[in-house]
Amino acid sequence: MAEEELKIEEGGKKGKLMIIIIAAVVIIAGGAAAFFFLGGSDDDMADVQAVEGQAGAAPSASTGSAKSGTALYVAMPRPFVLNVPGAGRDRLVEIKVQLMVRGSDSEELAKSHIPLIEGTLLQVFSSSNADDLVTEAGKIALREQSLRDVQAKMQEIAGADVVEEVLFTGFVMQ
Structure with missing residues (x-):
């Protein structure tokens, strides 16, 4: 019976560890997606500045x-x-x-x-x-x-x- 209790405890630790890993991956993926979607590149800013320079600021x-x-x-x-x-x-x-x-x-x-x-x-x-x-x-x-x-x-x-x-x-x- 003591062996069964140990197996249950070990399985619970692995499940918690998997949840933490999945949560970390989701958070990192969300941050990367936000960075790519919301952050503009330097090329975009150069294009905007070039257009403003042509139109006369x-x-x-x-x-x-x-x-x-x-x-x-x-x-x-x-x-x-x-x-x-x-x-x-x-x-x-x-x-x-x-x-x-x-x-x-x-x-x-x-x-x-x-x-x-x-x-x-x-x-x-x-x-x-x-x-x-x-x-x-x-x-x-x-x-x-x-x-x-x-x-x-x-x-x-x-x-x-x-x-x-x-x-x-x-x-x-x-």
Whole structure:
């Protein structure tokens, strides 16, 4: 009977050892897979840098090219809060805005003209209708009108569109 107990204990140790080995292999294989899937090679980074070098990393204000360079976001310092008239009743609207620009030159231009951009956006927002802003199509139309007006002002002042997109990062209507 003592021999049978020893055999059972030895078999239990081998089973535990096999489980530990299998777990270690799974962990190592998972780590290797994550490394290969998530880690990029140096060749990929060289390709990206070569493409950026060909496109021009930072457009100058004189070229007027808003489509090349790195996308940067300029946040308006405070949200726009205003009353918007509607057919049934007036509504209070709060809109948080960020501007997408390309390159550091455009970013600096946008930052230096924030009061002008805020004034332009406020004019567009205050001319809107609450009934239109309830719908998704109305919000898209407001965003597109904002972009057109901001680009026109920046073209007039800086000689370039500067702003590529006007993004609503917060939109609350009560």
